[in-house]
Amino acid sequence: MKNIIISTIIAGALIVGSVMFSYSYTNSSASITKAADNVSISGDEQFITINTKGSRFLPEITIAQANMKTALTVITDGTFGCKATLVIPAINYRNNLPPFGETAIQIPPQQAGAVIYGVCGMGAHNFSIDFN
Numbered sequence: 252m253k254n255i256i257i258s259t260i261i262a263g264a265l266i267v268g269s270v271m272f273s274y275s276y277t278n279s280s281a282s283i284t285k286a287a288d289n290v291s292i293s294g295d296e297q298f299i300t301i302n303t304k305g306s307r308f309l310p311e312i313t314i315a316q317a318n319m320k321t322a323l324t325v326i327t328d329g330t331f332g333c334k335a336t337l338v339i340p341a342i343n344y345r346n347n348l349p350p351f352g353e354t355a356i357q358i359p360p361q362q363a364g365a366v367i368y369g370v371c372g373m374g375a376h377n378f379s380i381d382f383n
């Protein structure tokens with residue numbers, strides 16, 4: 252009887268543990284690919300922050316407001332290689348990012364439905380800003 256109670260407790264703990272693990276895993280992967288908390292609005296301008304991390308720009312997808320001036324800040328932290336070159340074709344932007352620091356990029360107001368892509372110097376490692 253005692254063994255049954257103990258194994259029930261262990262099984263219950265395993266189920267709770269795996270549910271908690273998958274919940275936190277889902278949460279963290281969601282914040283990598285998509286985040287709204289990297290956009291803030293002050294007055295008639297919105298501010299977007301994108302980080303370079305590993306071989307990616309994060310978040311990969313940003314949802315922003317249409318018809319509004321946009322100040323994009325790209326934060327680099329030990330960034331090197333092709334990713335140190337940022338290209339945003341829609342606004343004819345091409346620049347070498349500093350290894351460490353913040354790079355300010357102005358994006359003019361975009362129509363609803365517009366998507367602006369940022370790519371590395373090789374044309375890979377995309378991020379997008381979706382305006383709606």
Ligand SMILES: [Cu+2]
Nearest residue numbers: 333334371373
């Ligand atoms: Cu690259």
